[in-house]
Amino acid sequence: MSSFFAEAIETLEALVWAVNHRCGSPIPDDEYDRLIASDEVNRVLRETRYTPPHRKRPGFPSREPGRFFSLGPNEEEHNPMTKIDHTFTGAHIIHGDVLKILPQFPDGLFGGIITDPPYASGALDQNAKQRATSVKYSSAKPDNALPDFEGDAKDQRSWTHWMTEWLAEARRACVPGAPICMFIDWRQLPSMTDALQWAGWIWRGVLAWDKTNCRPQRGRFRQQAEFVVWGSNGHMHADRKAPILPGVFRQSMPSVAVRKHQTEKPLEVMRDIVKIVEPGGIILDPFAGAGTTVEAARLEGYPAVGIELSAHYAKTARNRVTGASAAATGADTSAGC
Numbered sequence: 449m450s451s452f453f454a455e456a457i458e459t460l461e462a463l464v465w466a467v468n469h470r471c472g473s474p475i476p477d478d479e480y481d482r483l484i485a486s487d488e489v490n491r492v493l494r495e496t497r498y499t500p501p502h503r504k505r506p507g508f509p510s511r512e513p514g515r516f517f518s519l520g521p522n523e524e525e526h527n528p529m530t531k532i533d534h535t536f537t538g539a540h541i542i543h544g545d546v547l548k549i550l551p552q553f554p555d556g557l558f559g560g561i562i563t564d565p566p567y568a569s570g571a572l573d574q575n576a577k578q579r580a581t582s583v584k585y586s587s588a589k590p591d592n593a594l595p596d597f598e599g600d601a602k603d604q605r606s607w608t609h610w611m612t613e614w615l616a617e618a619r620r621a622c623v624p625g626a627p628i629c630m631f632i633d634w635r636q637l638p639s640m641t642d643a644l645q646w647a648g649w650i651w652r653g654v655l656a657w658d659k660t661n662c663r664p665q666r667g668r669f670r671q672q673a674e675f676v677v678w679g680s681n682g683h684m685h686a687d688r689k690a691p692i693l694p695g696v697f698r699q700s701m702p703s704v705a706v707r708k709h710q711t712e713k714p715l716e717v718m719r720d721i722v723k724i725v726e727p728g729g730i731i732l733d734p735f736a737g738a739g740t741t742v743e744a745a746r747l748e749g750y751p752a753v754g755i756e757l758s759a760h761y762a763k764t765a766r767n768r769v770t771g772a773s774a775a776a777t778g779a780d781t782s783a784g785c
């Protein structure tokens with residue numbers, strides 16, 4: 449019975465999509481919304497736990513500019529409906545896969561991308577790369593380690609391909625001239641600059657994050673820095689409303705006592721980096737982790753959206769950006785939670 453319903457919905461969706469996009473006379477939007485978001489369809493989706501193809505889902509009626517991105521009950525069972533369109537002013541974390549979520553945003557929604565993707569690094573050979581992230585990136589005993597995170601075991605070729613795929617989709621969802629900043633280490637730096645340009649972004653430079661302390665190695669240089677590859681979605685106007693920003697950031701990693709993610713970035717550094725986005729632009733972090741970028745953006749007065757695949761970290765990030773810290777500053781995050 450369940451698969452029958454799932455198939456029926458898929459057929460319905462395909463039909464509606466075909467009418468909407470391929471035929472000369474699209475069905476009216478409200479009719480489309482009614483069909484896809486009806487209680488009956490949503491009930492069946494919940495019962496079958498069926499996720500429609502990522503091009504279309506209930507609550508994601510269009511990629512046209514001005515339409516909204518909306519999280520329905522199927523997407524976020526424990527999270528109320530949230531709409532994200534050009535008027536969004538909150539801070540919000542979406543639990544999901546970047547490749548499934550990104551295509552659902554309308555063109556030109558975001559003012560910039562600030563992110564820290566899984567490096568798929570932290571090892572010298574492919575076997576070592578398959579180890580848990582807690583083993584690769586943490587010296588803590590297994591019982592004390594923070595939970596592992598997703599997407600860190602790809603080899604370099606697959607990683608570059610995957611990066612290109614999401615980077616191209618992210619560019620479509622950004623305004624012309626939008627900046628992008630991505631953290632990376634020395635091993636993956638060349639692949640990241642390849643992927644960025646392959647996806648159509650203009651590569652503009654590399655910033656250095658001096659972590660100040662790291663493991664000493666006799667007879668070798670310390671791997672004391674990580675890097676931020678940055679670029680833009682086409683031409684950047686000289687008169688854009690962003691300050692002069694440093695090219696080197698000197699800040700240690702958050703201490704083990706306060707860290708919520710194995711590879712958490714310092715909030716102070718993120719608060720500087722987000723300022724490359726023009727005021728009012730919605731910042732997207734497609735790899736939110738414990739929510740540091742979204743929290744930094746919120747503290748600097750930007751609307752921001754994070755995507756995170758791990759359920760544990762999506763919850764951590766959501767608590768962080770909509771919880772105690774927001775309450776303490778009296779900030780309004782109501783549009784995003």
Ligand SMILES: C[S@@+](CC[C@H](N)C(=O)[O-])C[C@H]1O[C@@H](n2cnc3c(N)ncnc32)[C@H](O)[C@@H]1O
Nearest residue numbers: 546564597598599709712713735737738740757
């Ligand atoms: C390097 S961490 C980000 C840490 C973050 N900057 C912080 O300060 O907490 C990268 C995150 O991307 C998430 N991730 C990996 N693959 C993903 C995917 N396909 N879609 C969304 N998130 C993903 C991982 O679970 C991980 O938490």
